[in-house]
Amino acid sequence: xxxxxxxxxxxxxxxxxxxxxxxxxxxxxxxxxxxxxxxxxxxxxxxxxxxxxxxxxxxxxxxxxxxxxxxxxxxxxxxxxxxxxxxxxxxxxxxxxxxxxxxxxxxxxxxxxxxxxxxxxxxxxxxxxxxxxxxxxxxxxxxxxxxxxxxxxxxxxxxxxxxxxxxxxxxxxxxxxxxxxxxxxxxxxxxxxxxxxxxxxxxxxxxxxxxxxxxxxxxxxxxxxxxxxxxxxxxxxxxxxxxxxxxxxxxxxxxxxxxxxxxxxxxxxxxxxxxxxxxxxxxxxxxxxx
Amino acid sequence: xxxxxxxxxxxxxxxxxxxxxxxxxxxxxxxxxxxxxxxxxxxxxxxxxxxxxxxxxxxxxxxxxxxxxxxxxxxxxxxxxxxxxxxxxxxxxxxxxxxxxxxxxxxxxxxxxxxxxxxxxxxxxxxxxxxxxxxxxxxxxxxxxxxxxxxxxxxxxxxxxxxxxxxxxxxxxxxxxxxxxxxxxxxxxxxxxxxxxxxxxxxxxxxxxxxxxxxxxxxxxxxxxxxxxxxxxxxxxxxxxxxxxxxxxxxxxxxxxxxxxxxxxxxxxxxxxx
Numbered sequence: 001x002x003x004x005x006x007x008x009x010x011x012x013x014x015x016x017x018x019x020x021x022x023x024x025x026x027x028x029x030x031x032x033x034x035x036x037x038x039x040x041x042x043x044x045x046x047x048x049x050x051x052x053x054x055x056x057x058x059x060x061x062x063x064x065x066x067x068x069x070x071x072x073x074x075x076x077x078x079x080x081x082x083x084x085x086x087x088x089x090x091x092x093x094x095x096x097x098x099x100x101x102x103x104x105x106x107x108x109x110x111x112x113x114x115x116x117x118x119x120x121x122x123x124x125x126x127x128x129x130x131x132x133x134x135x136x137x138x139x140x141x142x143x144x145x146x147x148x149x150x151x152x153x154x155x156x157x158x159x160x161x162x163x164x165x166x167x168x169x170x171x172x173x174x175x176x177x178x179x180x181x182x183x184x185x186x187x188x189x190x191x192x193x194x195x196x197x198x199x200x201x202x203x204x205x206x207x208x209x210x211x212x213x214x215x216x217x218x219x220x221x222x223x224x225x226x227x228x229x230x231x232x233x234x235x236x237x238x239x240x241x242x243x244x245x246x247x248x249x250x251x252x253x254x255x256x257x258x259x260x261x262x263x264x265x266x267x268x269x270x271x272x273x274x275x276x277x278x279x280x281x282x283x284x285x286x287x288x289x290x
Numbered sequence: 291x292x293x294x295x296x297x298x299x300x301x302x303x304x305x306x307x308x309x310x311x312x313x314x315x316x317x318x319x320x321x322x323x324x325x326x327x328x329x330x331x332x333x334x335x336x337x338x339x340x341x342x343x344x345x346x347x348x349x350x351x352x353x354x355x356x357x358x359x360x361x362x363x364x365x366x367x368x369x370x371x372x373x374x375x376x377x378x379x380x381x382x383x384x385x386x387x388x389x390x391x392x393x394x395x396x397x398x399x400x401x402x403x404x405x406x407x408x409x410x411x412x413x414x415x416x417x418x419x420x421x422x423x424x425x426x427x428x429x430x431x432x433x434x435x436x437x438x439x440x441x442x443x444x445x446x447x448x449x450x451x452x453x454x455x456x457x458x459x460x461x462x463x464x465x466x467x468x469x470x471x472x473x474x475x476x477x478x479x480x481x482x483x484x485x486x487x488x489x490x491x492x493x494x495x496x497x498x499x500x501x502x503x504x505x506x507x508x509x510x511x512x513x514x515x516x517x518x519x520x521x522x523x524x525x526x527x528x529x530x531x532x533x534x535x536x537x538x539x540x541x542x543x544x545x546x547x548x549x550x551x552x553x554x555x556x557x558x559x560x561x562x563x564x
Contacts, residue, residue: 008468012384015377016443023436024402027413034412044419089311092304099301104308106547108315113546114539115497117514121521121531122318125325131528133321133336140337163314171553224406227499231518245500248408253504258412265409272409276401284393 028269035262042256054263064264066239067247070154074243075222078161083215085162086169087207091199093170094177105174112167120231123160124148150237157228157241165222169214176210177203209286216279220272244268319539326532333528347529356534358509359516362427366502366512367495370434371442371488378442379484383472385443386450396447403440407500410436418505425507433501438491445490449483450476486552493542493549513538 006014035054039047058064092098093105111119126132127147138145147156180203188202226245229235235242235250242250248268252261325333326348332341384390385399410433418429453476461471477484499514506512511519517538520531 009384009388009390012380013390016381016439019373019377019435019439020402023414023432023439024405024410027410027417027436030416031409031413034416041415044416089308092308095304097297097301098308099305100308104312106550108308108311109550110543110546111315113493113497113542113549115499115514115517115542117499117518118535118539119318121517122322122535124521125528125532126318126321131334131336136336163318167315171550220404224408226408230499230503231521245406245408249411249500249504252412252415258416261408261412265406265412268406269409272404272406273401276397276404280393280397280400 031262031265034259035266037259039259039262040256041252041258047259050259054260055267057260058263058267063239063242063247067242067244070240070242071223071225071244074154074158074161074225075219077155078158078165078222079215079218081158081162082166082169082218083211085166086173086214087211089166089170090173090177091203093174109167109171111164112171114164116164116227117231119160119164120228123156123163123228124232127156148233148237150240153233153237153241157225157232160228161222161225165218169218172214172217173207173210176207176214179210180206209282213279213282213286216275216282220275220279223268223272223275319536322532322535326529326536328529330529347527347533350527351530351533351537354530355509355511355516356513356537359511359513360537362430362506362510363496363513366427366430366434367492369431370438370495371491373431373435374439374442374491375484375488378439378487379446379477379480380472381443382446383450383476386447387455396444399440399444403437403444405437407433407437407498411501411504414501415504424505425510427506427510427512429505430498430502430512433505434495434498438495441494442487442491445487446480446483449480449487453479482552486549489545489549490553493545496538496542 034047036049036051037047038050038053089108093101093108095101098104126134129135129146129148132147135145135147146152184202184206185198188198193201224245225243226249229241229243229246230249233241235246244264248261248264251257251264327343327345328341329344329346332338385396391398414429414433414436415424418424418432423429423432457475457479458471461475466474496512497514498512499518502512502515503518506515513534517531517534520527520534
């Protein structure tokens with residue numbers, strides 16, 4: 001037989017490569033082409049090539065930069081809170097003396113498994129100024145917060161993210177704590193360290209790469225925030241909660257400007273790639289130190 | 291203060307913090323469940339607990355589009371996960387055993403899984419538009435493969451790393467070829483990994499709204515899209531929305547208890563060589 005022989009190890013990859021070329025590589029290339037055209041969903045078949053004009057107009061596009069800024073503020077606030085809360089909870093659940101450890105562990109993780117649109121709608125309901133139980137209960141003790149007002153809305157959305165994704169942080173950090181070697185802790189205990197000192201001088205330095213990796217993974221995911229915005233504010237009030245993923249959705253599917261949306265998504269790919277490179281090096285460093 | 295007393299106090303504080311955390315996690319579920327049994331008047335008075343429970347919302351939801359949408363989500367999830375497990379397990383085995391493509395290949399798998407859906411939605415929309423799949427659940431399957439297949443592949447690498455090479459070599463001595471050794475010896479050995487990857491991938495497919503919102507329509511919509519439809523600028527059906535939310539999240543919370551144990555092995559460990 002004169003058939004071309006493909007080694008076994010490459011044969012294994014054929015199905016995945018074929019599928020990913022179809023659903024990912026080809027769309028990405030197509031999207032790059034679109035980003036160089038004046039292409040509108042309302043006028044399919046009438047596109048014209050305009051070079052990098054879509055990219056240039058992005059620089060002066062105010063709503064794009066507002067969305068970028070909102071997204072970055074959101075990611076920093078949400079992920080910082082998630083790291084701190086997740087780490088504290090992980091420390092408590094790592095302690096073998098903690099009461100009902102397994103029960104708390106599996107129930108506290110549940111928010112990360114449910115659909116974000118449901119989370120968004122549940123909190124829209126809970127925090128609604130007319131029929132939400134939280135504002136009404138707060139009002140009865142004299143506190144008034146307009147959760148989705150212009151100043152508060154982005155922060156409220158970040159808190160919703162904290163509710164849903166602190167469990168994920170907890171999961172990663174708890175696993176990290178369980179993988180740490182025993183010896184440094186034994187040695188420190190002999191030297192008389194305990195409590196906070198132990199955490200500060202032994203646990204935190206040992207956990208550094210794991211915390212870093214978990215942070216980057218969460219940041220990458222938080223960049224995609226969309227469902228809460230869709231469920232609650234649709235970018236408003238004004239542009240207070242316009243995030244980048246929502247902005248791309250708006251330009252592409254509300255304004256039908258597919259070319260411009262493609263150009264925006266390519267700038268996002270650059271940001272995401274840089275973050276994944278960072279994550280990759282952190283993970284590799286961890287693998288090497290093991 | 292003696293050591294014992296201090297320890298006691300610490301464990302009481304720990305329990306209090308964990309109970310508060312548990313209340314914060316469960317309150318939204320509880321409130322949504324409660325609202326699904328309230329009529330509209332009772333929903334408008336959240337602090338009045340003296341209401342008569344009603345099944346009106348549940349009846350409305352069950353006789354509306356929700357069962358069909360749940361079925362759509364189920365089909366999309368099963369098909370996506372089936373394809374991803376078939377293609378992803380072979381690829382993960384290649385990465386684990388032969389380190390094909392080295393770290394750059396693993397990097398690409400990680401990057402593929404991290405790409406935001408907004409990056410792919412415009413071209414995917416046009417592709418399913420031109421292939422006449424727009425609006426159908428198959429458009430959702432295609433879009434879900436973009437993140438589920440890389441995720442399953444990434445997830446399984448660590449599980450394949452754990453299979454001792456001697457098992458395969460023994461199979462080969464017994465006269466198996468490469469494919470037979472893989473199917474008869476290696477794949478059965480990673481069954482827990484395949485199960486966990488499949489369940490977790492199913493959860494992620496079931497939970498997607500972004501792709502499904504833009505690519506499916508009419509009676510082909512998936513459950514998250516259906517839920518979003520209960521609270522729009524056109525009108526609000528709070529009780530029905532609450533019942534639909536409960537239907538969408540409870541199965542996933544139950545599934546999560548089976549996945550949790552394996553999640554870490556899949557998400558991080560062994561995926562990158564030093």
